[in-house]
Amino acid sequence: MMNLNRRALLRLGLGSLALPGLSRLAFAGPGNEPPQLLVLLHLRGGCDGLNLVSPSNDPDFLAARASDLRVGEDGFALGSGATAGTDFRLHAAAPALFELYGAGHLAVIHAAGLSAGNRSHFVAIDMIERGIADTTALLKTETGWLTRCGRGAPAGVVGCVSVGATPSGEFRGLGSALALPDLGGGLLPAGGPQVASVLANLYAPAAGAVATAGRDALAALAAIDRRLPRDAAGKVVPYAPEGNANYAAAGELARPLQVLAQLIKMEVGLTSATLDLGGWDTHEGQPGRFRNQVAKLSSGLGALWEDLPGSRDRTVVVVMSEFGRRLRSNKSNGTDHGRGGIALVLGGRVRGGRVLGPWPGLATEQLDEHVDLAVSTDYRQILTEVLTETDGRTPAAPVFPGFSPSAPLGLFRT
Amino acid sequence: MNTATDPSIIASALARAGFGARPGEVTGIAASGGFPAWVERQLHPADDPDSDLDARLAAVRLRIRYGAAKDGAWGAMDEMRPLALLERPMEALWPLADGKSKMDGAERRRPRDEVIAATLVRAVHSRWQLREVLAGFWHDHFNVDFFQSDTLAATLPAYDHAVIRPHVLGNFRQMLETVATSTAMLLYLSNRSSRAGAANENYGRELFELHTLGRDAYLNDRYDRWRDVPGAGEGRPQGYIDQDVYEAARAFTGWTIEDGAGVDGKRKLPETGRFTYVEAWHDGYQKRVLGTEFSPFAAPMADGRQVLDLVAGHPATARHLAGKLVQRLVGRHPEKLVEAAAAEWRKSAAAPDQIARVARLILLSPDFLATKGERLRRPLALAAAFARATGLDLVPTEGLVGAIAGCGQRLFGWPTPTGQPDEESQFLGTQAMRGRWALLLGLAENWWGTGAVPSPVALRTTPPTPRTAVTAWLEPLGLAERPDIGAAVLTGLGWPPDQVLGPPAAPDTERRLARIAALCAMAPAFQSV
Numbered sequence: 023m024m025n026l027n028r029r030a031l032l033r034l035g036l037g038s039l040a041l042p043g044l045s046r047l048a049f050a051g052p053g054n055e056p057p058q059l060l061v062l063l064h065l066r067g068g069c070d071g072l073n074l075v076s077p078s079n080d081p082d083f084l085a086a087r088a089s090d091l092r093v094g095e096d097g098f099a100l101g102s103g104a105t106a107g108t109d110f111r112l113h114a115a116a117p118a119l120f121e122l123y124g125a126g127h128l129a130v131i132h133a134a135g136l137s138a139g140n141r142s143h144f145v146a147i148d149m150i151e152r153g154i155a156d157t158t159a160l161l162k163t164e165t166g167w168l169t170r171c172g173r174g175a176p177a178g179v180v181g182c183v184s185v186g187a188t189p190s191g192e193f194r195g196l197g198s199a200l201a202l203p204d205l206g207g208g209l210l211p212a213g214g215p216q217v218a219s220v221l222a223n224l225y226a227p228a229a230g231a232v233a234t235a236g237r238d239a240l241a242a243l244a245a246i247d248r249r250l251p252r253d254a255a256g257k258v259v260p261y262a263p264e265g266n267a268n269y270a271a272a273g274e275l276a277r278p279l280q281v282l283a284q285l286i287k288m289e290v291g292l293t294s295a296t297l298d299l300g301g302w303d304t305h306e307g308q309p310g311r312f313r314n315q316v317a318k319l320s321s322g323l324g325a326l327w328e329d330l331p332g333s334r335d336r337t338v339v340v341v342m343s344e345f346g347r348r349l350r351s352n353k354s355n356g357t358d359h360g361r362g363g364i365a366l367v368l369g370g371r372v373r374g375g376r377v378l379g380p381w382p383g384l385a386t387e388q389l390d391e392h393v394d395l396a397v398s399t400d401y402r403q404i405l406t407e408v409l410t411e412t413d414g415r416t417p418a419a420p421v422f423p424g425f426s427p428s429a430p431l432g433l434f435r436t
Numbered sequence: 437m438n439t440a441t442d443p444s445i446i447a448s449a450l451a452r453a454g455f456g457a458r459p460g461e462v463t464g465i466a467a468s469g470g471f472p473a474w475v476e477r478q479l480h481p482a483d484d485p486d487s488d489l490d491a492r493l494a495a496v497r498l499r500i501r502y503g504a505a506k507d508g509a510w511g512a513m514d515e516m517r518p519l520a521l522l523e524r525p526m527e528a529l530w531p532l533a534d535g536k537s538k539m540d541g542a543e544r545r546r547p548r549d550e551v552i553a554a555t556l557v558r559a560v561h562s563r564w565q566l567r568e569v570l571a572g573f574w575h576d577h578f579n580v581d582f583f584q585s586d587t588l589a590a591t592l593p594a595y596d597h598a599v600i601r602p603h604v605l606g607n608f609r610q611m612l613e614t615v616a617t618s619t620a621m622l623l624y625l626s627n628r629s630s631r632a633g634a635a636n637e638n639y640g641r642e643l644f645e646l647h648t649l650g651r652d653a654y655l656n657d658r659y660d661r662w663r664d665v666p667g668a669g670e671g672r673p674q675g676y677i678d679q680d681v682y683e684a685a686r687a688f689t690g691w692t693i694e695d696g697a698g699v700d701g702k703r704k705l706p707e708t709g710r711f712t713y714v715e716a717w718h719d720g721y722q723k724r725v726l727g728t729e730f731s732p733f734a735a736p737m738a739d740g741r742q743v744l745d746l747v748a749g750h751p752a753t754a755r756h757l758a759g760k761l762v763q764r765l766v767g768r769h770p771e772k773l774v775e776a777a778a779a780e781w782r783k784s785a786a787a788p789d790q791i792a793r794v795a796r797l798i799l800l801s802p803d804f805l806a807t808k809g810e811r812l813r814r815p816l817a818l819a820a821a822f823a824r825a826t827g828l829d830l831v832p833t834e835g836l837v838g839a840i841a842g843c844g845q846r847l848f849g850w851p852t853p854t855g856q857p858d859e860e861s862q863f864l865g866t867q868a869m870r871g872r873w874a875l876l877l878g879l880a881e882n883w884w885g886t887g888a889v890p891s892p893v894a895l896r897t898t899p900p901t902p903r904t905a906v907t908a909w910l911e912p913l914g915l916a917e918r919p920d921i922g923a924a925v926l927t928g929l930g931w932p933p934d935q936v937l938g939p940p941a942a943p944d945t946e947r948r949l950a951r952i953a954a955l956c957a958m959a960p961a962f963q964s965v
Contacts, residue, residue: 066852138657141678142641144854145651157657187844188862201865212874213951220928220955221873224921228960232812236863236960242866300851305638306626354629358637391660391678 056289058412060168061282061339062192062296065319067303068143069343069358071364072395073312074102075130075377078111082384086350090309091357098123100130101295103377108378115317117212118324121366126375127327127334129433133362133382133398135345139390141359144305146344150401151191153422163423165195170421171296171409174198180245180290185278190296197234200242205281208258209247211240249288267329272322273314275299279322283329286337293412302343306354309380323368334370338408341366346395349384365404371411371434400425439805440470447914448808451965452765453799454565456821459892459912471654475799479605479792481564490561493519496832498553502540509538519550522614526594526619530709533590534695541586548582548589551596552847553832560818560830568606570795571596572816573764575848577757578615578647579623579855582848588623591709592848595620605792609748609785610755612647616744617711619693625853628692630685632719640685640743642853644676648747650756668727675752675840676726683723683748687730687739690718713737726750754781761794766804767811767965773803809964812860815843818872821965822913822957824878824913826889835884843871862946873958880954881947889950891941899936900945902929921959925952 076093077083083092098109098120110132112120123130133279137155149155153167168182175181175198182199184190193199211217218240225236239406251259261284263269268274278297299322301315323339330337346363362382367374379399382388390396401430402422409432411418439445444463449471450457465474497516504512521529524547531537532544555572562568578600582592599618603611615621621639622628630636645651653675659665664678665673673680692714696707699716714737723730723739725744730739744880747753758777763769780797784790798804813821819840823830830836837847844863850856862868880889892898892908900908906922915921926933938945956962 053763078464139652139678140657140680142645142651143852144645145654157654164632182866187868188865201867203867209870210871211870213877217873217877217926217955217958219930220925221958223924223928224959227920227924230809230960230964231860231864235869239866239869243870266502303638305636306629349632352634352636353625353631354636356626356636359641 049214051294052292056333056336057277057291057293058407058414059292059333059337060412061337062190062293062294063319063323063339063341064147064190064298065302065315065341065343066143066147066298066300068146068345068359069302069363070304070308070312070316070344070346070347070360071134071343071362072346072349073134073308073357074116074364075111075132076111076113077108077381077384078110079107080158080384082386083349086384088351091351091355102378103130103132103381104379105381106246108381112323113313113316116315116320118327119320119366121374122324122327127370127372129370129372129374129431130377131365131379131399131404131431132352133365133379133395134342134360134365134404135363135397135399135401137397139361141345141361143344143359148191150342150344151194153402153405154193154424155400155402156424159423166190166192167405167421168294169194169196169199170190171294171413172415175291175293180285180292182294183285183292183298185281186296186298190298192294192296197238200238202246202285204277205250205261205284206258208250208252209243211243217379246285246288246290249290262297263325264331265328265330267325269322269325269329271317272325273318275318275322276325278330279326282284283326286330286333303358304347305352305358306356308351308356327368336370336373338367338369338412340404340408341368342401342404348394349389350393351388361390362397365399365401367404367408367433369434373432373435378430378433399431400428403427403431404433407431438470439802440472440755443806444917445808448475448965449799449805449861450474450565451813451817451821451914452569452767452804452811454569455559455817456824456965457914458824459827471805472800475566475796478564478566479789479796482566482606486563489558492557492561493522493554496553498550498832499834500542500546500549505538505540510540513540513542519554521547521550521593522554523597524593525598526591526710527708529590530707532956533587533709534707535587536707544586545589548592548848551592552837555847556816556820556830556832556836559816560823560828566795566799567601569765570791571601573603573761574600574611574842576850576855576938577760578611578621579850579853580620580848581851582620583846584624584851588620591623592621594618603791605789605795606860607786607788607790608753608781609744609786611791612744612748613741615647616643616688616740617691619709619711619728620926622691622693622711627688628695630687630689630691631717632689635682635685635689635719637681637685637687641681643684643747644681645742646755646853646855649676649752650759652756653750653752662724662727665727669777671727673727676773679784680725683725683730684743685717686721686723687725687743690714690716691737691740692717706956749785751778751782752763754778757781758794760858762798765795765798766801766807768807770803773798773801776801809961812863812964813962814863815845815872815875816847818843818963819879820874821962822876822954825914825957826880826953827912828879828889829887830879831885832889833884833886834877836886839871839875839878839884843875844868872963876954876957877951880950882950888946889953891946891949891953895949896941899938899940900949900950901934901936902926902931905931905937905949906956909949909953909956913953913962915956915959915961918959918961919960921956925955925958 095109096114100110102108189199189201325414342365347357347360382396382398402425446462501514625639628640655675656677667673693713694706694708720733722732755778759774784793937948
């Protein structure tokens with residue numbers, strides 16, 4: 023039986039995993055630095071950037087918004103950004119973000135987003151994930167922009183992970199990207215070695231998408247599982263964050279962030295990761311719902327930062343959303359789909375503590391189609407600077423088709 | 437061989453137009469008119485009641501368990517309770533939804549959990565398999581996330597029983613208005629709070645983008661003004677832009693629910709949870725939607741109904757819906773078939789059985805019959821197919837629902853209004869694949885109290901060996917022509933292939949046989965149909 027298992031594993035290219043000392047997965051050897059890591063955190067649903075960081079003394083803003091849909095004196099002062107005199111205030115439910123901002127690790131890019139007008143969640147997300155800005159390019163752009171960055175990894179190396187049920191669209195077309203909602207109590211297939219052995223036999227010779235997915239899953243599960251810490255009885259030891267990191271207030275973001283932190287520390291070769299935080303589609307009853315999501319985002323990122331003292335300089339977290347929301351609120355005490363949104367960039371090498379990007383203003387003639395904050399920083403400008411930092415070179419032209427970078431925001435220390 | 441009576445074609449057809457064949461079902465259909473006759477029977481489910489299913493639903497006991505309230509308002513509960521809420525009208529569910537009476541959240545969510553349990557039983561046992569498949573399709577299309585709040589959870593029986601199911605083979609325009617006036621959708625897409633002055637655009641936007649015309653007809657980045665959209669001048673615009681969304685949102689102001697809200701200083705709405713129209717909240721002035729002028733101060737609800745007429749009748753809607761139906765039933769969307777289905781959709785626009793006609797066209801098309809092994813079984817369908825093939829009399833339990841969610845399908849809980857998409861990649865992720873294998877093993881080994889898998893008669897009469905067991909299971913799983921799968925399972929098992937597994941029908945023997953069934957079903961060939 024052992025021989026059969028071994029043969030089956032070898033057919034899957036997993037033979038080395040069963041042989042101690044022959045692993046190709048050890049990245050953290052001497053002189054073998056772990057790779058730079060790009061983390062994308064999507065605020066799904068269209069985060070109201072104007073309610074996260076408000077131009078709190080802008081008369082047009084004050085006139086258009088009910089007071090409970092904007093940040094006032096109770097918010098954290100972020101300075102004036104590019105426009106002298108504007109008092110940008112961060113939502114009061116985000117003290118951890120303010121701390122990171124104050125320490126210079128977090129940058130805010132306001133009025134960021136898709137350059138072409140689109141107020142559909144699903145079209146906007148699709149375009150952002152493919153790295154484009156017009157719908158005609160959707161049909162011509164089959165793959166995600168991270169796929170085109172050459173982020174593929176050999177079997178058994180966990181290079182690209184979406185912490186969730188399905189790989190995020192940036193990985194479209196990248197066979198080696200994994201979807202891992204949790205690391206749970208170990209990752210081998212349930213049912214023990216007998217089931218693993220039958221699965222290896224069934225999936226090794228088969229053709230088609232399911233067979234490929236099964237083979238990839240078996241390889242990835244084994245690669246990660248063998249690195250999970252176990253106690254003397256062989257049980258997986260639950261993840262314990264470092265230092266004072268506390269994810270308790272991060273709500274539904276708590277588990278994904280801890281999975282990410284654990285994967286980073288396991289040194290499985292991670293170069294790109296994506297996570298989602300939903301709940302931003304606040305057409306109705308925005309104040310309480312928005313406050314809750316902001317609190318989760320803030321405390322979650324604060325905990326992650328605490329938890330990664332050894333990896334901050336090689337990690338960049340980009341937080342963005344498919345669009346911002348309407349300047350004027352509706353009568354449901356909510357806001358409808360808008361245009362210009364907000365992005366946050368967090369990392370040890372980020373030149374933070376600043377509100378970046380040109381501020382378009384909120385007077386009627388300055389608004390997009392007379393209703394929404396305009397987009398003055400293309401989301402690809404941010405991603406171009408981030409990729410230049412993590413990859414050590416400007417992204418090649420096909421990564422963001424049709425996009426030419428403008429004056430750099432200067433997101434990173436030089 | 438006639439494609440409509442070829443057993444392997446019927447088996448694949450039953451797995452897409454239903455949840456998979458039961459043992460003997462394929463030969464039975466081949467002998468009684470073939471697949472076309474089966475489709476014709478399935479298109480008329482109302483002609484014949486399903487007393488077997490009714491009895492099974494009546495026999496279900498679904499556990500409900502919670503602790504006592506700290507203030508003593510209610511006591512601890514742990515009982516096996518029948519499914520009593522499935523056909524309750526909205527006003528009977530509203531006391532669970534509105535949060536005013538004191539009770540544990542498990543009671544508020546009970547309506548949702550009962551529908552989920554019934555959905556599992558129906559998938560396995562309903563004789564009207566096509567109706568169940570289409571009910572799933574329409575729930576995905578008109579998605580509501582019943583996990584978003586306890587209030588929404590309490591409304592699911594009315595949405596399932598009175599909104600979706602009556603129309604799954606019916607007329608789309610009627611279905612659209614039933615959805616537009618449903619408590620669940622009014623809550624989920626927040627139209628119930630939409631008021632004249634600054635309308636809530638949530639429902640209006642998803643009505644165009646998701647429910648009817650589709651995102652391919654969203655032309656906002658090409659045209660800034662309504663009259664620039666080709667065809668708009670003649671009242672037949674090719675697609676829609678944001679201005680259409682804004683105007684449609686105005687048309688639906690005042691479409692709300694009776695939730696006790698105050699209309700003015702003196703008048704309050706009743707508290708039934710049912711749909712109502714409040715004229716005082718409606719924006720009555722003239723509007724323009726899809727190049728069509730609306731007169732000011734139309735009759736009650738006339739504005740919204742006119743929007744529904746316009747979007748339901750738009751050619752882009754026919755194409756969008758035909759494309760989705762073809763994708764779901766066939767597993768891909770051949771252009772010619774989509775065009776034919778869209779043409780049927782438009783031709784039957786006024787027919788009470790519009791959707792049945794389109795379904796018939798798709799199911800009897802050469803494309804449907806010629807496609808085999810290309811569509812991935814969604815997790816619910818995988819569980820149901822395994823139960824149907826093995827004769828497992830599935831007991832619905834919370835554990836099973838969780839295992840299906842672990843494969844990427846949280847029933848009635850897709851968070852965004854798109855509904856769960858048909859893209860297969862979402863079920864092929866690392867953990868989703870691991871979940872699929874665990875789902876089959878867990879069903880076979882009764883991890884979640886779903887019942888024991890009965891072994892085939894041949895294995896209960898003579899002492900079974902791994903070899904005879906594999907052979908006996910491949911047949912009902914539809915894999916009889918795949919001896920390579922049997923060989924792969926046999927070698928992987930590691931048990932001597934011809935050594936008796938144990939005395940027939942002994943518990944240990946049955947356990948091993950059930951495990952072998954699951955291992956056979958883990959084959960890639962059982963995952964796609």
